[in-house]
Amino acid sequence: MRLSRRGLLRAGLAGTAATALGGLATGCAVPTGSTGRNMVLWYWSGGLSDTVVKKAKARYDSSVDLDAIQIGGYYRSKLITTMTGQAHIPDIAGLKGEDMASYLPNADQFIDLRTLGAEKLKSQYLDWKWQQAVAPDGSLIGFPIDVGPVVQYYQPAVYEKAGLAHEPDDVSSEMNTWDKFFAAGEQLKKRIPGTYILTDVGSVFEMSIGQGTTRFVDRDKHFIGDGQHVRDCWDRAVEAKRRGIVSDLVTGTPDSISATEKGRLPSQLNASWAAGDLKLQYPKTKGRWRVANCPGGPSNVGGSFLAITKACREPEKAFEIITWLLNADNQAQGFVDAGLFPSTPASYDMKKLREPDPFFGDQITMDVYGPAAEKIPVAFNSPFDVALGQPIRDEIKNVGVLGKDPKKAWRDAMSKCRRIADHLGVSY
């Protein structure tokens, strides 16, 4: 008994000590202790090509220990937690495209890549993508990984049956405006009852916003979501609903999957990376898809960056690694491995990107993606865009799914935006 009690006490003391030490250790593990040899890179699953990461490790092995870690779960919150906690901050960090605007006001947490000579490489990257990583003070905090040009994925057999254009070039030219696309949707529904060209109205609104050069909040922290440019996108989505070319299915449910497999939802407006999702979700439909231009012009969804944090001990080395990881050759590899669409136009002509894709009936999809990626308009992304775009997105969903009166929905969205803008200090 006595022995076990003492053992218990000792275990307790050891535990206490370990806790205290653990606490101290995390507190002190600011990279000041780093020898400069280790270089930690954070990204998420599918954020970089594994092949390229492996090659980078081998290539820089003599000078640094490159430790590339895939961070699971909610990536952004994990990154900002370590950055705020001033501990275990990665030297190089992936920044997701949709989060980019929220990092920009805190550009001082990252190294201005212009100081490392980024400007010299600028011409090799898509200009609009490059601009997205420029902070209000002019510093460049992220180096472009990939982009997400939006295209129309469609099933030619269904289009053909409905008497619509079905060759990629014809679809691109004959459905180049939203109006023509909607008309095609009406014809599709009439010829093959129960078939819809759109799964939800959200994609019409979202892609339309992406086709413009202004979004919800401008550079002066002023709410512009009530402007005509947003109203036009809204009306377009409402119009799609009114014409009855939108299904009442929920994206991603067994219903929509089954309907897609049966050709009842023969098209999708989505980014280049969605090709990977199609292949995963509908393996049975291999060969039954093609890629054409998005109606109304190019748009972009997603696409990420690599940044060097202030905690990095050797920014020059880190920059060398980043620029190597993201050169045109390796970006091409990223597309082949992980569907990361290159932000380097030089990659688009490379042989390995011009391989026929059996999933898309041996179409050379790059012919559609490439030109789309180059023509995406430059739009200012405000850190307040997410908060102030959400009420509008929510209400258009209510119109689409619940059949809410569009006028009331718009009024509700605007009154909510006004309140949120007021709360966030955005002028209205």
Added chain:
Amino acid sequence: MATVPLVEKPPAPAVEPPSPNPKRSIRSYWRLYAAISPFYLLFLAFGLIPVGFSLYLSFHRWDGLGSMEYAGLSQYKYLLTDTDFWSSIGNTIIIWALATFPMIFLAMVTAVMLNSAVRFKKIYRFAYFLPNVTSVVAVAIIFGSVFSTNFGLVNALLQAVGLDQVAWLNTPWGIKVAIATLMTWQWTGYNAIIFLAGLQTIPGELYEAARVDGAGPIQTFFRITLPMMRPVLLFVLVISTVTGLQSFSEPQVLLQTTANESTFSGGPDHAGRTMVLYFFQQTFDNNDFGYGAAVAWGIFLVVVIFSIINWRLVQRRGED
């Protein structure tokens, strides 16, 4: 090592009269305090400090990375007039009520049946407990197909008895019912096990006496079983209130949408947006950590109020 002999003389403190100085006695028990300290230190580091920090945060504006800006009570002022927050409380309570009452009823029935059944008791207990340890995410995905409009099991059953299809995950009430059903399924077995434990503490003599006095099974249940189970019922009610009011993963996974929409919006008309989902959306979608903290404290208050109401209700019934 000098302290070891002290430990080896266990009778010594027992013989000594109680110390007049309380400080001294605390000091002499330091080893015991040290032994139990890991929990308290961990609680301090990972429980109390974050809680305190969230209170501090709720008086500030903060995007998570930059500098904090003192905002006084403005976050709370906004919270009080935030219709989205109030509707999320409404959603949570409706979903909780839709889930909890059927759950308690089913759990009680199951427990009474388990208590009287003799064969395969252990297998039943195991089977009933299983839903509770299954990952919520996996369950929610399965329920997503069960409730899907065209190919779901529920609609197939409805059609089999000649009723119309219901777009469960596309209508405000359908969403609430679907989430509540998932939660009921998940917690019934767990609570049945707890009820069963309660049932087994009721002395058999009470039932024997009742039987001698000519009471039927229904009378026995309402006059003996239910009154004796009151403390267990209170426990189950309080626990289910706390878990029900914190529901998050169920609506999040069940109503997962496309990439260009928030995963925390809770479906059409925010019908499935619970309080915690709203908190998460404000904090991590909008990067509004100050307001998120204020929402979290709002949720805390709601949970406290509900626990008190629950406790009072069950308590008063006990006094009658």
